[in-house]
Amino acid sequence: MTVLITGGTVVGPSGADAADVLVDGERIAALFAPGTGPSDVDTLDATGKYVIPGGVDAHTHMELPFGGTFASDTFETGTRAAAYGGTTTIIDFAVQRTGEVVADGLAAWHAKADGNCHVDYAFHMILGGVDDDSLKAMDQLVADEGVTSFKLFMAYPGVFYSDDGQILRAMQKARENGSLIMMHAENGIAIDVLVAQALARGETDPIHHGLTRPEALEAEATSRAIFLAEVARDCPLYIVHLSASRALEAVAEARDAGRNVFAETCPQYLYLTLEDQLGAPGFEGAKWVCSTPLRSKHENHQRDLWKGLRSNDLAVVSTDHCPFCFKDQKELGIGDFSKIPNGIGGVEHRMDLIYQGVVDGHLSLSRWVETVATTPARMFGLYPRKGVIAPGSDADIVLYDPNGRTTLSVETHHMNMDHSAYEGTQIAGRVDTVISRGTVLVSGGEYHGRKGHGRYLRRGLSSYVM
Numbered sequence: 001m002t003v004l005i006t007g008g009t010v011v012g013p014s015g016a017d018a019a020d021v022l023v024d025g026e027r028i029a030a031l032f033a034p035g036t037g038p039s040d041v042d043t044l045d046a047t048g049k050y051v052i053p054g055g056v057d058a059h060t061h062m063e064l065p066f067g068g069t070f071a072s073d074t075f076e077t078g079t080r081a082a083a084y085g086g087t088t089t090i091i092d093f094a095v096q097r098t099g100e101v102v103a104d105g106l107a108a109w110h111a112k113a114d115g116n117c118h119v120d121y122a123f124h125m126i127l128g129g130v131d132d133d134s135l136k137a138m139d140q141l142v143a144d145e146g147v148t149s150f151k152l153f154m155a156y157p158g159v160f161y162s163d164d165g166q167i168l169r170a171m172q173k174a175r176e177n178g179s180l181i182m183m184h185a186e187n188g189i190a191i192d193v194l195v196a197q198a199l200a201r202g203e204t205d206p207i208h209h210g211l212t213r214p215e216a217l218e219a220e221a222t223s224r225a226i227f228l229a230e231v232a233r234d235c236p237l238y239i240v241h242l243s244a245s246r247a248l249e250a251v252a253e254a255r256d257a258g259r260n261v262f263a264e265t266c267p268q269y270l271y272l273t274l275e276d277q278l279g280a281p282g283f284e285g286a287k288w289v290c291s292t293p294l295r296s297k298h299e300n301h302q303r304d305l306w307k308g309l310r311s312n313d314l315a316v317v318s319t320d321h322c323p324f325c326f327k328d329q330k331e332l333g334i335g336d337f338s339k340i341p342n343g344i345g346g347v348e349h350r351m352d353l354i355y356q357g358v359v360d361g362h363l364s365l366s367r368w369v370e371t372v373a374t375t376p377a378r379m380f381g382l383y384p385r386k387g388v389i390a391p392g393s394d395a396d397i398v399l400y401d402p403n404g405r406t407t408l409s410v411e412t413h414h415m416n417m418d419h420s421a422y423e424g425t426q427i428a429g430r431v432d433t434v435i436s437r438g439t440v441l442v443s444g445g446e447y448h449g450r451k452g453h454g455r456y457l458r459r460g461l462s463s464y465v466m
């Protein structure tokens with residue numbers, strides 16, 4: 001389609017300006033001063049709305065096998081929900097489980113996603129076993145597959161865990177081939193001891209998930225990862241789902257020293273707490289069991305995380321979307337919190353929840369767009385195709401209505417979950433129109449997208465690393 005989006009305020013990382021945006025086919029063709037664009041094309045009225053790049057959620061887990069079950073969103077349901085919420089690109093984690101061949105894990109993820117996605121998608125690779133073969137595979141994925149980032153786990157011994165030697169070897173390889181190491185930074189060996197001790201004392205409720213994963217063990221692992229990356233000649237390191245003040249301090253210190261260290265946080269850590277959600281009566285808190293866990297409201301983590309987003313010590317907001325239904329899935333952990341599948345679903349709500357941070361005075365409009373779209377695109381080799389409203393970029397565009405209202409609820413969300421982690425939360429804004437590569441997916445509350453519209457994106461190297 002050729003269409004001129006008129007009357008809106010285009011928001012990007014460097015500011016907000018009144019401009020009209022010409023979309024031609026799948027791309028953005030030009031930006032015009034208001035009223036100066038071509039007059040012989042269809043128009044889309046964006047008066048009173050922000051015109052922003054489609055969101056890039058760099059951390060999702062569709063259909064992830066975990067704790068004897070699978071994350072409840074398929075690529076079809078999860079990317080449709082993402083579209084509803086103004087996210088037009090996801091980067092999901094393909095999985096190599098211990099003992100598996102990396103290429104097989106990647107092929108399995110392509111098979112799940114191919115032909116099923118409503119929005120464009122790319123993959124990171126989880127390495128569940130670092131050995132000679134998987135190190136060789138890292139080179140191949142970077143060179144041939146457009147997979148340029150690898151997630152390692154310092155947590156989950158026996159499942160995804162890598163020891164320090166394995167981590168160091170993968171970092172050395174990443175330093176060589178230009179890719180990025182993403183780290184789940186929690187000391188899983190120490191956590192397993194605390195979990196066994198808690199269960200032996202009969203402490204089985206969901207809140208003990210959080211209490212056995214203290215922030216000290218996130219801070220320790222974050223620091224250790226930073227030191228290991230230093231030994232690997234300053235291998236680029238990206239800390240995922242950072243939740244705690246002292247982990248953030250470690251990242252900030254490394255960044256102040258000029259290191260290639262980056263971090264993301266997620267909406268759950270900015271809004272939800274150990275006491276109010278994870279500590280809900282009975283087994284209710286299972287809805288909020290995720291790792292890293294929600295943190296105590298008495299320790300200023302949320303204040304520090306918002307500050308980190310302003311200062312760029314936290315560069316990205318992703319969701320770590322990993323939904324499980326309460327019935328039959330979270331319920332696997334009744335009587336033993338360690339058997340509750342870990343994860344919160346939120347791919348639909350990230351743009352709204354971080355916009356609420358603008359309304360609440362935590363972030364500027366530009367910083368909102370930067371943390372949810374532009375920086376993740378740059379960080380993961382998708383820029384300038386994604387993450388920006390500029391000539392030549394994909395026409396992934398959201399019209400966001402600052403005068404609209406959104407209530408987050410299981411009654412209205414589109415994720416395949418039987419509850420909402422944000423039930424009843426009010427947002428002082430609303431996703432109005434969502435366009436992906438020139439195709440309108442959402443407008444006026446109606447859905448016009450289709451599965452199979454979303455394409456696989458081969459990524460380049462991060463813009464932030466030389």
Ligand code: DUC
Nearest residue numbers: 290291292322342343
């Ligand atoms: N954390 C979660 O909460 N779920 C999936 C994996 C992870 O690291």
Ligand code: ZN
Nearest residue numbers: 184240241291
């Ligand atoms: Zn993780």
Ligand code: ZN
Nearest residue numbers: 059061320322
């Ligand atoms: Zn994750």
